[in-house]
Amino acid sequence: MSDTDDSVREIRINPIVPTESVLVSTARGMRPKQAEERIERDTRAHVETCPFCHGNEDRTPPQITAYPDGPDWQIRIVPNLYPVLGDDSSQKNMAFGLQQVIDGYGRHEVVIDHPNHGIAVHDMSREHLASLFGVYQQRMAELYESDKRLKYVLVFKNFGPAAGASIPHTHSQIIATPVVPDNLQNEVHHSREYHKKFNHCIFCSLIDEALTYEATIYDRESGQIRRKVNVGQYVIERGERFVAIKPFASRFEWEIHILPLRHEADFLKASAEDLDDFANVLRRTMARLDKVVGGVQYNFFLHSAPHGSEYEGCGDSYHWHLEICPRTSIPTGFELGSGLFVSTVSPELAAQALREADPEAD
Ligand SMILES: [Zn+2]
Ligand SMILES: [Zn+2]
C-alpha cells in the first residue's frame, strides 16, 4: 500500500459511544507499529503435559461442569487457578477521597472450549460452536441466579499469545463482577440516550443502514443520477438471524461485530435455533479472517444487557453482540496516552477483503 491520494486520514466517531473515536490513518508513516515478529500459536492437537487436554483432568481444580460429563467431555468448565477476583469475601466499598475501591469480589472461571489443544474457532464444527455458546449462556444464567450481587458476567476469549492467552490450549473465560464494566455502562447509556431521542435502537439502525444503504452515483457532467448501488459495504457475512459487520469506527484493523438481526438486548434469550445460525455466521466469519490475516490471534467478548435495577428497561435500547478484535498491531504510547485507537487499514477496504475471501476454501 503506498502513501498515495487514496490514503485515508480521519477521525471517526464511534456512533454508539460518541465519546470514543478512532484515527483511521492508512498513510505509510503509521506502519512501523505493525507487529512484525509475531509469536506463533501452538497448533498441536494433543499435548501430554497440558492440564486442559483429555486424560489430564486431575491437573485442574475440581471441575464445575462438563458436557458431556465423563472422560469424553467436549466442553469443560473449571475454576481459574489464578483468579483475578475471589468469592471468599463480602463486598465492601472503601472510599479514600476521590479514590474508590470495590473489594475484588466475583467469580473467575475457565471454559475449555474443545478437547483439541490447538484448534481454531473456524475449524470447530457449527454444532460444537452452537453448544459452546449454549454452555456460556447456561453458565451466565447460573451465575446471575446464584448470587444477586453479580451485576455482569463477561465471557471472553484470548486466542494466541499476541492476544494475551497464557495457556496455549484453546479456552475462554468467564468473569462475574459486582460492578458493570465501563464499556458496557457506556454502550448502555448512549444507546438509551439515542432511544430517548429517536425511539429506535441504534444497533438496529446501524444494521439497517449496513444492509440497505444505497449510494447514489451522479454523472459528473450532467449532474443526473447515473445509478444507485447497494453498497452493503460493512457487511462481512449474513445468516438468517445474524449478521457480521465491520464497524465504521473500528479500533482494530480487522475488528468485526456479530449481532442478531432481530432486536434483542439479552444474550440469555437466544434460542437454540438462534445459536445454530450464530455458530454458522461466527465460523464463516473467523474462516474469512483467517484467510485474509493468516493465523489470526484475537480477543472476542460478549456484550449483553447487564443485571441490576439501574439497567431495567434497557431492553428496548440495548442490543447484544459479540465483538471480535484481532491483534495485528500493538497499542503504543499514542493510543495509551490519547485513548485514540489508530487503525492503519481503512475499514471499507478491510470489509471488502473479508467479503471476497472464500470461507469454505481449504
Ligand atoms: Zn491441551
Ligand atoms: Zn436493536
Ligand SMILES: [Zn+2]
Ligand atoms: Zn459492545
